[in-house]
Amino acid sequence: MTTKLWQWGVLIAGLTVACMVLSIAPAHAHKVIVFAWVEGDTIHTESKFSAGKLVQDGKIAVFDPQGNKLLEGVTDDRGRFSFPIPQKSDLKIELQAGMGHGNQWLVRAQEIDDGADSRAPTPKQTPSEAGHTGAAPARPTEASATADCLDAQTVRQIVTLALEKKLAPIEARLVEQRWRFQDIIGGIGYIVGIFGVVAYMKSRK
Amino acid sequence: MHISEGYLSGPVLLSGAALTAIGTAVGLKRLDYDQIAQGGILASAFFVASLVHVPIGPSNAHLIMNGIIGLLLGWAAFPVILVALLLQAVFFQFGGITTLGVNGLIMAGPAVIVAYVFGPWIGRSGWVGTAAAFASGAGAIALAAIVMAASLFFTDEKFMAVAGTAIVVHLPIMGIEGVITAFCVGFLKKVKPEMLSG
Incomplete structure (x- = not known):
């Protein structure tokens, strides 16, 4: 179980880093x-x-x-x-x-x-x-x-x-x-917060 | 794929919002307690993926990741994608607040369809599972292009032309996301196979 958790963590960390690197280099999309x-x-x-x-x-x-x-x-x-x-x-x-x-x-x-x-x-x-x-x-x-x-x-x-x-x-x-790096981090922060609230609501049931 | 403000007529906006509201309600009902953390991580991935711009061909397209979200979450893709879309609209001015419903339908609808069509095949071992995963990633984007063309049809643009262009423009993205989805599914199958049952 521990190895599984460890591998899972590596996947998330890797994906996050990859996304950040890729997103900073071009740093724009379509607006x-x-x-x-x-x-x-x-x-x-x-x-x-x-x-x-x-x-x-x-x-x-x-x-x-x-x-x-x-x-x-x-x-x-x-x-x-x-x-x-x-x-x-x-x-x-x-x-x-x-x-x-x-x-x-x-x-x-x-x-x-x-x-x-x-x-x-x-x-x-x-x-x-x-x-x-x-x-x-x-x-x-x-x-x-x-x-x-x-x-x-x-x-x-x-x-x-x-x-x-x-x-x-x-x-x-x-x-x-x-948009700046802060926007990306800020957005992810919001998502963590929102899902934290959802988890809290569900846990009280 | 994000439709901007002021592009669509009232009825299209309203019906998009209504369908997305239904999807979100179903999604929230089916969202297990255990899936919430996973949903948050996928919402973050979706949120950031839109900044990964793929400069191949004539396109101005970015990663969407709705296929993998659909496979992992099913109906819960609706609330997850909606949250990410809201933040994209606020932070990056992608899409807009009034078009949230339509954009939610464009991206989350295909996620759910893919989950139903390819989901059952994902568990197979060997190339069948891999092919199904690839098809989910690529298919979710092709379907999104079609839904987008349908919602623009009522404005002023021709359905076939827009759908065709959107699919052609997103061909590189479809390839990339197909591969990403196949890798993710392959990895999860080894590490945490219970996640794929959702």
Whole structure:
């Protein structure tokens, strides 16, 4: 009996170690992520499985806050799908990657607003007019900028565009949340606890 | 094999949840006191196995281990797999809370079927027992692919196409799990044969 128990223990230990080693090396499985960012007047989306594999021919649909479908498309072989901004509001981007894999991403209205303002400034917002109407301008920096060469609006536009380009990959990386070793151990801990409770309940009968 | 949130329609989610609830009730009733520790170990194995990603072929698939769980636990596979699925949804965002029922059915249903179909043959010595064990491991996954395709059928996808793709994508996994199951059964037969009667 003792040898049997001993062998049984070795099996469990071996399986556990094997699972851990295997799970740390690739440390991912299949959850699908869709990520979108605004660049100028376009919204780019990138879809991938959490294994890092890109989603090809995934269906992308864009919805307004009321749930009306605005447009749809298919991801290319780099997992990307880009479309012009359909309207200034929160946009829900939904990915269906086939076989039950799906996820969504929300582009907030203010993300779009930043880009849209710099692209098509309404007359009221131009700094030159602000300078004319206000005798003592509330924002002196903008007024002085207009006086010289580049108006503040153009500068802001250039900076926004450059920032959007630079930040896109960083934001994309933030989305790729990998679970950590603690999650695995934590989950196993929960299982031990749950089955402990079950054993306790059954033992009282 | 985990179906994500927001993919399925209400009726499919509800019927999946109902069937899984029945399976879980039956499973809990049949769960012996002695099987609880074993169930916990298998739930942990199932929970972690989903992280073992097999990078063979065009697939994006991972180990499932529902065949061996079915062979060892029978109907108790339902509660065991359900617990592991819940934790996978919470910790890894595999599947989801609303799809727990459907996903439970996809993975635990085949486990029970395999236990009934191949269970009686497992005890045989020689190659018959080994072949039955392999068939349980591989068959449980093929059946899971079919159940998954059936639950997606009511959404928008074509049953045959999805079932076909899912089985092809999981072919390497079926092979690996068949071998794992055969080894486990072979080992248990030598060391603790009473476990296989369940």
